[in-house]
Amino acid sequence: MRFLSLPILGLSALIGFAASALAADKPVLTIYTYDSFASEWGPGPAIEKAFEADCNCDLNFVALDSSIGILGRVQLEGSSSKADIVLGLDTNLMTTARDTGLFAPHGASIDGRTALPVAFSDDVFMPFDWGYFAFIYNSETVTGVPASMQALIDAPDDLRIVIQDPRTSTPGLGLLLWVKSVYGDKAPEVWAKLAPKIVTVTKGWWDAYSMFLEGEADMVLSYSTSPAYHIVVDGTDKYKAAAFDEGHYMQVEVAAMLKNAPQPELAAKFMDFILGDQFQSIIPTTNWMYPAGNAALPDAFSGLITPSKSLLFTPDDVAANKSGWVAEWQTALSQ
Amino acid sequence: MANRPQPVKSVWQVAGTGALAGVALAGTLFALAFAAIAALLMATQASAITGGLSFNYILHVTGFTLFQALLSAVLSLLVAIPVALSCWRRQRQWNARLLVTVSFLPFVMPTTVAATGLIGVWGQKGFVSDILQAFGMAPLPPIYGLGGVLLAHVFLNAPLMLRVLTGALAGIPTSQWRLSSQWGLGPLQRFHLIEWPAIRRVIPGLLALVFLVCFTSFSLVLMLGGGPSVTTLEVSIYTALRFDFNLPLAALLSCFQLGICSLVVLILAVFTGPSWASLPDLYRACPEQLGDSSLPVKSVDGLILALFCGLIFLPLLALLVRGIGPHIVSVIQWPAFYRAALNSIFIALGSGFLATLCAFTLAHARTRLTVAGTPVAGLDIAVSLYLAVSAIVLGTGLFILLRGIADVFFMAPALVMLANMLVALPFAYRVLEGRMAGLAKSHDRLCDGLGIRGWRRLRYITLPAMAPEIGYASGLASALSLGDMTVIALFGSQQFQTLPWLLYQTMARYRAGEAAALAVILLILTLVLFTSHTLIARRFRRG
Secondary structure, three states, X not given: OHHHHHHXXXXXXXXXXXXXXXXXXXXXXXXEEEHHHHOOOOOHHHHHHHHHOOOOOEEEEEEEOOHHHHHHHHHHHHHHOOOOEEEEEEHHHHHHHHHOOOEEOOOOOOOOOOOOOOOOOOOOOEEEXXXXXXXXXXXXXXXXXXXXXXXXXXXXXXXXXXXXXXXXOHHHHHHHHHHHHHHHHHHHHHHHHHXXXXXXXXXXXXXXXXXXXXXXXXXXXXXXXXHHHHHHHHOOOOEEEEOOOOOEEEEEEEEEEEOXXXXXXXXXXXXXXXXXXXXXXXXXXXXXXEEOOOOOOOHHHOOOOOOOOEEOOOHHHHHHHHHHHHHHXXXXXXX | OOOOOOOOOOHHHHHOHHHHHHHHHHHHHHHHHHXXXXXXXXXXXXXXXXXXXXXXXXXXXXXXXXXXXXXXXXXXXXXXXXXXXXHHHOOOOHHHHHHHHHOOHHHHOOHHHHHHHHHHHHOOOOHHHHHHHHOOOOOOOOOOOHHHHHHHHHHHHHHHHHHXXXXXXXXXXXXXXXXXXXXXXXXXXXXXXXXXXXXXXXXXXXXXXXXHHHHOOOHHHHHHHOOOOOOOHHHHHHHHHHHOOOHHHHHHHHHHHHHHHHHHHHHHHHHOOOOOOOOOOOOOOOOOOOOOOOHHHHHHHHHHHHHHHHHHHHHHHHHHHHHOOHHHHHHOOOHHHHHHHHHHHHHXXXXXXXXXXXXXXXXXXXXXXXXXXOOOHHHHHHHHHHHHOOHHHHHHHHHHHHXXXXXXXXXXXXXXXXXXXHHHHHHHHHHHHHHHHHHHHHHHHHHHHHOOOHHHHHHHHHHHHXXXXXXXXXXXXXXXXXXXXXXXXXXXXXXXOOHHHHHHHHHOOOOHHHHHHHHHHHXXXXXXXXXXXXXXXXXXXXX
């Protein structure tokens, strides 16, 4: 009967967990976020500790599989959702999210507290970090790195890039919008010219990034802050982001509180906490993005590229055109 | 109707109450799947149901998906048949036995991990290109495109087919082998007269199973496909559900996918013979056949087995090379690792047990109903249903159904176990059903004559005789659930993690080294879990 001990152990662990959840008498602030934000190496644990230090509450991160997954989940749950806050949507999802009518104004001040390269003001969505999309390459093996999007398009076909699918991945959608914001109606032709250089189009960011690390491609679509990870954790500066003259498309990640939040006061307190120093200084080396507030940056960030121009469609533009643009992308690459 | 006299025994009287349980279970499976799809259909206000998709596009994608899945299934079969024959001829060699036992490993790994292994061998910087370059030749061209997808599908599915085919060969009565050696049949004649008739019966079912797996393949197809023209219907379903949040469209596409898959399963079912998979009984006496020890046959077998080993084990070796190192030490020191490992084992054992129990009940019903002369296609489809309906559709539908009743997060462990059980069910069912049908033939008259029936027959006759199959089925089901990355992505959370979920999180934070280490641990754990099932089963074996 020894083989039964494992299931029993598992069962008792579950019961133990359930008991501890029921026994907590402090108010619980529930935040839905994407998995890597809440993971051990993400910002989640440090932020939880910092906020719990003076809220007399229990902060509970619920990790879902992706930012689009967070929105889908609160839409499915509707007004009965247990979530107080969702954290991890981005500007591309803002209009869709606002239209669900599930979110409430945060009531905190944004003006003067942000360090974003673009103007940002919204009474519902609170920015917490941001980044530039960029192509990453290994400076020890790749020469003739394109200095602009145009140069990438005109590069010989033996320059191999790996990208993500805009339907399943945030950077994938970012590149689609990047190309669209630079080339407008000419985007389909640009994609057709890029096609021979594209090794493959993966479902998620990591599928592409790991293929790049394995040497399957010369460049991978990621964030301009990716090299900072390799500097801080791997101790190598061989991975670099290619700076493009046309400017880089941005991602701004936001949080919002729900209209039916079970703990509205705590939620409002957290929304204000987001742009504070404690939260913002945790972001760079855990989420590997730029802090949305005025926190100091670690040394590893000082060598990163600083794009001359920041590109960003308005949330309304994205919501209105996303499906059409994706269909256009699909047709152009399927030729 | 009720008071009309019944001169003949009803189907149920012949088949017994056990069969009724199986039919009820099949009914529940149907009801659950359709309730989940219906929940999606009715979930939201009727938005523009076509979304951004044109009918022509869907037709085009469906055509390509069909083509890709059929080709994958046929290629896997073409690889598996010669390997199965060679393994069968070399059954006394430990390496052939080991190959049949552990070649299923890639199939139960999370697909991203399996693909990483493949790239480690066939990629630009993989083993093969390294060797070519060492001899001054050009590295391999990139594998991306239809070729890459087919390679991956053969890599994952051929071992499954190998297992079932060697099982079919083991089912050939010893008398036939004896006759064959008396008549002095050569390898080709033997294939034509003895081996082919035996394996022919399992081929349609095998093709159907692998077809379903490849038809609904998703992240692997995107990762190795090379661009959006290599795609599957599953990608469109995912897009409708997640990207557009168009639940009715996702439900419609799922119904469409279900329809096509059911059609293929039905067509293939027409050709399926009475007997299905059974465990390869490699110790069964089979007199050595003429020519088996001749040099040409020996070298051909050696070559085939070596090539197949290369196909299956080199990617696994690539994973080991990447994963074994100092990262393993740091990974096993994470507190999260223990929680995740414990949860994983708990879920795997639970869903393995449930899948085997359900598969046994269904297989029993199928056998009894076949004896009673009733068509059983409904049972087959009920079981295959959960290969044809994508997990994300099923999960979202279940979520909608349950959200009013209970706390989904609190129920997450139970839901993950249930969903994993459903995914593993078709495989467990196929393994048990074939053996049980074979047993019915040989045991029915004997047991009836001795008056052994019901519980006593189950306890003393059926269970001991089927112990190896039960061990294999539950081992496979547990292993599948241990490597699951799809279901856990729907219901997992920071409070309820499994090893693949942890693996996914390390990946999402650049940690390639830790991810590789976790993949190795997962691989080892899968092997241990599977082997322990088969070893325990062997102790109960009788008859």
